[in-house]
Amino acid sequence: xxxxxxxxxxxxxxxxxxxxxxxxxxxxxIDSITMMELITxxxxxxxxxxGMEYMDGKHFDSVDSMMEMIExxx
Amino acid sequence: xxxxxxxxxxxVMVVFAVFAICPRKSRWIVLLAGSMLFYMIAGLEFVxxxxxxxxxxxxSSAAIGRIWERQRADFDQNTYSPAEKKCRRQKDQRKAxxxxxxxxxxxxxxxxxxxxxxxxxxxxxxxxxAARVIVPLGxxxxxxxxxxxxxxxxxxxxxxxxxxxxFALYAAYFPHITQGPISRYNLxxxxxxxELTLDYTRVTQGLQLVLWGVCKKLVIADRAxxxxxxxxxxxxxxxxxYLIALALDVVxxxxxxxxxxxxxxxVSELFGVELERNFDHPFRARSVSEFxxxxxxxxxxxxxxxxxxxxxxxxxxxxxxxxSKQCLSPRMAKLLAAGIPIMTTWLLTGIWHGNGVGYVAWGxxxxxxxxxxxxxxxxxxxxxxxxxxxxxxxxxxxxxxLRTGCIFAGGRLLTKGGSFSSTLRIIxxxxxxxxxxxxxxxxxxxxxxxxxNWQILIIGICLLAGVELLQVKGEVRGMIAxxxxxxxxxxxxxxxxxxLVYGVYGSAYxxxxxxxxxx
Numbered sequence: 390x391x392x393x394x395x396x397x398x399x400x401x402x403x404x405x406x407x408x409x410x411x412x413x414x415x416x417x418x419i420d421s422i423t424m425m426e427l428i429t430x431x432x433x434x435x436x437x438x439x440g441m442e443y444m445d446g447k448h449f450d451s452v453d454s455m456m457e458m459i460e461x462x463x
Numbered sequence: 464x465x466x467x468x469x470x471x472x473x474x475v476m477v478v479f480a481v482f483a484i485c486p487r488k489s490r491w492i493v494l495l496a497g498s499m500l501f502y503m504i505a506g507l508e509f510v511x512x513x514x515x516x517x518x519x520x521x522x523s524s525a526a527i528g529r530i531w532e533r534q535r536a537d538f539d540q541n542t543y544s545p546a547e548k549k550c551r552r553q554k555d556q557r558k559a560x561x562x563x564x565x566x567x568x569x570x571x572x573x574x575x576x577x578x579x580x581x582x583x584x585x586x587x588x589x590x591x592x593a594a595r596v597i598v599p600l601g602x603x604x605x606x607x608x609x610x611x612x613x614x615x616x617x618x619x620x621x622x623x624x625x626x627x628x629x630f631a632l633y634a635a636y637f638p639h640i641t642q643g644p645i646s647r648y649n650l651x652x653x654x655x656x657x658e659l660t661l662d663y664t665r666v667t668q669g670l671q672l673v674l675w676g677v678c679k680k681l682v683i684a685d686r687a688x689x690x691x692x693x694x695x696x697x698x699x700x701x702x703x704x705y706l707i708a709l710a711l712d713v714v715x716x717x718x719x720x721x722x723x724x725x726x727x728x729x730v731s732e733l734f735g736v737e738l739e740r741n742f743d744h745p746f747r748a749r750s751v752s753e754f755x756x757x758x759x760x761x762x763x764x765x766x767x768x769x770x771x772x773x774x775x776x777x778x779x780x781x782x783x784x785x786x787s788k789q790c791l792s793p794r795m796a797k798l799l800a801a802g803i804p805i806m807t808t809w810l811l812t813g814i815w816h817g818n819g820v821g822y823v824a825w826g827x828x829x830x831x832x833x834x835x836x837x838x839x840x841x842x843x844x845x846x847x848x849x850x851x852x853x854x855x856x857x858x859x860x861x862x863x864x865l866r867t868g869c870i871f872a873g874g875r876l877l878t879k880g881g882s883f884s885s886t887l888r889i890i891x892x893x894x895x896x897x898x899x900x901x902x903x904x905x906x907x908x909x910x911x912x913x914x915x916n917w918q919i920l921i922i923g924i925c926l927l928a929g930v931e932l933l934q935v936k937g938e939v940r941g942m943i944a945x946x947x948x949x950x951x952x953x954x955x956x957x958x959x960x961x962x963l964v965y966g967v968y969g970s971a972y973x974x975x976x977x978x979x980x981x982x
Contacts, residue, residue, distance in 0.1 A: 417756065421767050422801065422837050425775045429784065429800075442618045444772045 414446040437462040490659040501637040509599035520609040523566035524616045527559045528623030582818040601640040612648040638727040644739045644761035668940045669732030676725030681966035683923040684719035687711040689911040698888040702897030749863035774804040806830040820883040
């Protein structure tokens with residue numbers, strides 16, 4: 390799962406080392422437009438539906454938090 | 464009671480004095496009482512609207528909070544199959560959603576009604592009808608803060624506030640009610656719940672911030688406004704005058720709004736409460752998208768979280784996106800998927816800013832620019848290289864910042880002129896009747912500012928720019944605090960003297976109300 394998430398992120402924003410980077414949303418590395426694309430790709434890849442309760446930024450702040458969210462939604 | 468008035472200063476001193484002598488645990492009550500008093504002074508007729516918002520939103524959040532609590536308790540104590548849990552979740556979701564829709568309709572509904580009535584009165588040129596519409600002070604700000612809190616409770620981001628008076632303080636807190644920031648409950652609400660202490664450094668630095676805000680407002684913003692309002696009062700003037708007025712309008716709105724924010728953040732710091740920032744050096748932005756992440760950040764954040772994201776993850780938008788990926792070219796699919804939420808968000812942002820076609824045009828202007836920058840991001844980012852321009856140097860970054868500033872000024876032009884037809888006439892004058900000579904013939908002295916005032920304004924703008932540049936290096940108040948006492952006091956006294964001598968007030972001028980306070 391981690392590799393798939395990293396591949397998606399690197400495709401959206403090349404040049405950032407997402408594996409270790411924290412604060413992706415709080416530090417504005419991912420903006421709202423990129424978030425929209427990220428959500429679409431995560432939903433298609435993992436067959437999940439992300440609701441508004443996960444849109445507070447902290448669930449997308451790092452690869453680890455995205456993995457936790459996907460596990461919860463599965 | 465404007466916040467640059469002696470009445471406001473006296474009000475803050477009284478509240479602070481009572482706050483200081485009260486036990487720490489009761490200080491939030493002093494702030495609540497002070498905030499309600501502030502609102503009553505603004506207008507007794509406004510109070511029922513604020514109270515109605517507080518009660519309706521709090522009751523709604525309590526009802527929704529209890530639905531989620533009962534659900535959690537039930538799932539913890541009893542065993543259900545996944546299908547039963549799903550059924551229960553859907554049933555509770557429907558109940559909670561109905562409460563949210565009702566509360567949002569009541570609160571945002573009045574905001575929409577008020578705008579519609581004012582628009583109708585303006586179209587009919589009916590001043591008496593416009594005067595009959597009650598526009599509670601800060602309704603756009605406190606309604607948005609309150610509705611944001613309710614939606615966060617509905618989306619289970621945090622528990623509801625059990626104490627209605629604590630919630631009332633968050634909604635009515637006087638430093639943020641008039642012009643924002645549009646605070647989030649998990650930030651300002653929690654700030655107001657901590658033990659409020661007095662701290663000498665924080666109080667003195669708060670006062671410094673207040674002084675800087677007053678300087679920006681009275682010395683720079685109100686002075687620039689004199690020229691701007693006289694220049695745009697006519698629609699068949701010289702194009703160069705409009706261009707200078709537009710540049711000064713950008714300075715005016717920034718100095719006015721950020722000056723207000725500095726004053727209120729400084730006042731709030733006296734009580735140990737940190738308000739969210741609303742500006743992050745917007746004129747350093749290198750694109751329109753970046754600009755709006757740095758200007759009026761709390762409004763942009765509100766629309767992003769409560770309009771843009773709900774649209775993008777809604778079922779119907781996902782279906783449209785899926786269909787467009789299957790049936791349209793990749794570029795057109797992206798245009799549709801990105802364009803719908805972006806244009807909707809910006810249209811609503813434009814309407815929030817004002818009534819009239821000009822504000823709708825403003826929303827379309829930014830929505831179009833941002834949508835285009837998203838959809839054609841690959842083309843735009845490769846353009847400098849393809850035409851032989853280096854993009855990784857200071858000169859290009861400077862060009863980007865100036866370009867963004869011009870785009871912002873262009874957007875401001877859409878709302879000048881009083882009516883859309885007047886705006887179009889002004890634009891025509893800029894295109895067809897702009898000459899360089901008026902800059903050297905003294906024509907700029909004919910719009911309310913004499914030579915001395917122009918000098919003060921230019922020095923003020925240079926000072927503002929200098930402080931902005933310093934702020935990039937670090938907190939300016941911290942830099943001042945590290946200097947020796949005589950230097951620091953020389954600076955404070957100079958600031959007070961500048962405000963007293965060069966502030967725009969008195970019989971010759973009228974102290975303009977803050978630009979964003981009638982929202």
